[in-house]
Amino acid sequence: MKMYTRNLLAVLAITLLFTACASEKQLEEITQQSEEEETTNWEESTHPEEPVVALPGLPDDVAGYTQWLKLNAEPIPPQGGGDPHNGTKNVYVNQTRDTIAPNGTQQFPYPDGSIVVKDATRPGKDYIGLIAIMRKKAGTNPDHNDWEFTEYLRDAPDAEFSLKFQGRICWGCHAQVEDIDYVFTELE
Numbered sequence: 001m002k003m004y005t006r007n008l009l010a011v012l013a014i015t016l017l018f019t020a021c022a023s024e025k026q027l028e029e030i031t032q033q034s035e036e037e038e039t040t041n042w043e044e045s046t047h048p049e050e051p052v053v054a055l056p057g058l059p060d061d062v063a064g065y066t067q068w069l070k071l072n073a074e075p076i077p078p079q080g081g082g083d084p085h086n087g088t089k090n091v092y093v094n095q096t097r098d099t100i101a102p103n104g105t106q107q108f109p110y111p112d113g114s115i116v117v118k119d120a121t122r123p124g125k126d127y128i129g130l131i132a133i134m135r136k137k138a139g140t141n142p143d144h145n146d147w148e149f150t151e152y153l154r155d156a157p158d159a160e161f162s163l164k165f166q167g168r169i170c171w172g173c174h175a176q177v178e179d180i181d182y183v184f185t186e187l188e
């Protein structure tokens with residue numbers, strides 16, 4: 001009889017142990033699930049209308065640039081006589097107003113890691129055909145405030161952008177505004 005009780009107790013103990021393990025594992029799964037759900041919801045509620053993907057052919061680090069701080073208040077119209085970036089333009093930067101204009105006045109130079117993106121809709125067209133990018137990367141181009149210049153073009157609304165111009169041709173002209181860190185468009 002004594003032997004029987006001991007066995008029963010042992011079985012009970014094992015069963016309890018197993019149940020405890022199982023429920024602990026379940027709890028873990030539930031926690032993980034709800035963490036995943038929270039992450040998804042957070043992303044959805046931040047940018048509900050616009051998925052953050054780069055336009056085809058553009059580098060990933062400019063994905064979602066239209067949600068960045070826009071430097072110009074009104075679109076910049078095409079300039080007569082050989083506009084280097086012909087079209088109607090907007091200029092964006094991946095910085096906050098507080099960072100680049102503490103106390104309301106824009107400060108120069110731009111911080112390392114800054115990315116300035118200009119998009120242009122060509123005259124008579126209704127899609128973005130030009131993307132010009134200035135990236136500030138410490139050490140890349142010390143003679144020109146460490147800006148890396150690249151320009152991408154496409155000539156159809158569903159076409160991929162391709163890299164067309166970069167480097168000297170760009171900073172040669174942008175050097176005119178060296179005093180405001182090579183960026184013509186100032187924060188409005």
Ligand code: HEC
Nearest residue numbers: 084085118132133134149150151165169170173183184185
């Ligand atoms: C002949 C002069 C000239 C050349 C060459 C030039 N740019 Fe510009 N760029 C401008 C001017 C002027 C603006 C101001 C906005 C506007 O009117 O388009 C500008 C604006 C920009 C902007 C928005 C920030 C700013 O400075 O206002 C970017 C980014 C840019 N250019 C990149 C480039 C790249 C990349 C190249 C080389 C492929 C290039 N630029 C060549 C004159 C030039």
